[in-house]
Amino acid sequence: MISARYREIGVRMENFQQALPGFVQQTGWSVKKTIPGQTSFMLELKKGFFDKATIKVRGVPQDMVVEVDGPQNLMDVVEQALANSCDNPGAMVGWKEQAQQQAMEIAKGFAGIIKAPIPTAPAPQPPPAPKLAAPKLEACMHCSAPLTYDPEEVLVVCNYCGYVNNTTGEQPPRYSMLPIVLGGSQALEMAKNHLAKGIFVTKGMAEGAEWGSIVLRYIPNWAVTVQLEGDLEGKKALIKTKDAKKQLAQEVAMKAIGGALGGLFGGAGRGAGEAIADRTENISVSEAIDVPVVARKATEYQPDPGAYKIPLEKKEPYKKTGEETLNVEMGAQEAAEKAKGLALQELRSRYTVVSRFSVGAYPVGEPELIYMPWWFIEYRMGGKAYSMIVDACNGSVIAGQRPWLPKGVIKRR
Numbered sequence: 001m002i003s004a005r006y007r008e009i010g011v012r013m014e015n016f017q018q019a020l021p022g023f024v025q026q027t028g029w030s031v032k033k034t035i036p037g038q039t040s041f042m043l044e045l046k047k048g049f050f051d052k053a054t055i056k057v058r059g060v061p062q063d064m065v066v067e068v069d070g071p072q073n074l075m076d077v078v079e080q081a082l083a084n085s086c087d088n089p090g091a092m093v094g095w096k097e098q099a100q101q102q103a104m105e106i107a108k109g110f111a112g113i114i115k116a117p118i119p120t121a122p123a124p125q126p127p128p129a130p131k132l133a134a135p136k137l138e139a140c141m142h143c144s145a146p147l148t149y150d151p152e153e154v155l156v157v158c159n160y161c162g163y164v165n166n167t168t169g170e171q172p173p174r175y176s177m178l179p180i181v182l183g184g185s186q187a188l189e190m191a192k193n194h195l196a197k198g199i200f201v202t203k204g205m206a207e208g209a210e211w212g213s214i215v216l217r218y219i220p221n222w223a224v225t226v227q228l229e230g231d232l233e234g235k236k237a238l239i240k241t242k243d244a245k246k247q248l249a250q251e252v253a254m255k256a257i258g259g260a261l262g263g264l265f266g267g268a269g270r271g272a273g274e275a276i277a278d279r280t281e282n283i284s285v286s287e288a289i290d291v292p293v294v295a296r297k298a299t300e301y302q303p304d305p306g307a308y309k310i311p312l313e314k315k316e317p318y319k320k321t322g323e324e325t326l327n328v329e330m331g332a333q334e335a336a337e338k339a340k341g342l343a344l345q346e347l348r349s350r351y352t353v354v355s356r357f358s359v360g361a362y363p364v365g366e367p368e369l370i371y372m373p374w375w376f377i378e379y380r381m382g383g384k385a386y387s388m389i390v391d392a393c394n395g396s397v398i399a400g401q402r403p404w405l406p407k408g409v410i411k412r413r
């Protein structure tokens with residue numbers, strides 16, 4: 001994250017807030033969300049499938065702080081917008097200059113600390129270079145080619161030889177990859193079929209959808225097996241859902257059906273009706289769930305463990321491909337922790353109401369890293385943009401947002 005403080009430049013907050021979206025859009029970002037305000041505001045930005053950024057601004061005209069969680073050139077754009085919306089742009093000290101000043105202050109501080117306990121220094125020594133961050137792996141451990149990567153990435157694929165480098169310099173984990181079986185046009189067919197199966201999507205609508213860009217990326221996933229042990233008391237869902245509102249709606253619907261049956265059959269039928277409404281069971285749980293965990297921090301495309309299985313039987317040793325491969329941002333330990341939560345969520349989604357839930361989740365063995373080829377497909381339907389992911393190895397739809405279109409959205413011609 002980059003942050004900078006601007007003093008005595010007379011920011012016109014309202015102008016800045018209005019101008020900023022236009023500036024960032026010119027560099028290819030789209031504004032996903034805006035939180036406006038008098039003394040602070042925030043923009044959430046998106047570019048393509050993978051890039052996300054946030055801009056936070058707070059302060060008063062003569063003292064303003066800007067934080068950018070995103071690339072450096074975005075901060076440059078923010079400063080252009082700021083210079084355009086203040087009374088005294090000449091007094092502005094840019095973020096790069098501020099960063100340099102800070103680094104020098106830190107260096108002076110270090111020099112002072114080191115000099116202080118040695119009063120009888122024989123000769124003035126040049127101040128030691130400040131150590132500001134942990135040492136960073138700069139060259140591939142296999143072929144010595146230079147490596148470039150984001151600070152949060154923990155496993156980095158070498159662009160030259162394809163070796164997977166652990167940025168801490170330790171041994172990389174066990175890893176492999178899946179082959180690309182489906183080409184782009186086949187993946188597009190799978191996506192179209194998936195869309196056409198939507199309950200509220202008519203054939204005409206599916207055919208009328210506009211299909212946009214389609215890109216292939218190798219995405220690192222941790223394959224984690226989680227053992228669930230314990231017991232619970234709950235009502236089985238007829239339709240599995242992770243949405244609490246839908247869980248509740250199902251219960252209400254079941255009660256209505258139960259009640260209707262009860263009424264229909266009079267006294268004798270009451271038992272049958274209540275049996276449908278009241279399906280509370282005691283269930284003992286002992287099962288292993290295979291959980292795929294996307295090894296990236298932004299996980300809008302996290303597969304649902306109940307609906308998607310990594311085709312591990314097609315696993316191959318990792319080799320360099322010409323395809324763009326995303327680096328790992330999440331280590332094995334963190335993935336195992338996340339998998340526990342996802343496995344419990346999967347179990348929970350099978351029930352509408354849970355009155356007691358005492359189930360423990362235990363990762364089994366070491367998580368294994370699998371580089372998986374995924375097609376990312378964009379489409380528009382009914383004036384809205386959606387996206388879908390198709391596994392290029394086995395053709396299953398991993399994250400597909402079938403639009404739920406309320407009546408009247410599609411105009412009849």
Ligand SMILES: [Zn+2]
Binds near residue numbers: 158161162
């Ligand atoms: Zn290399």
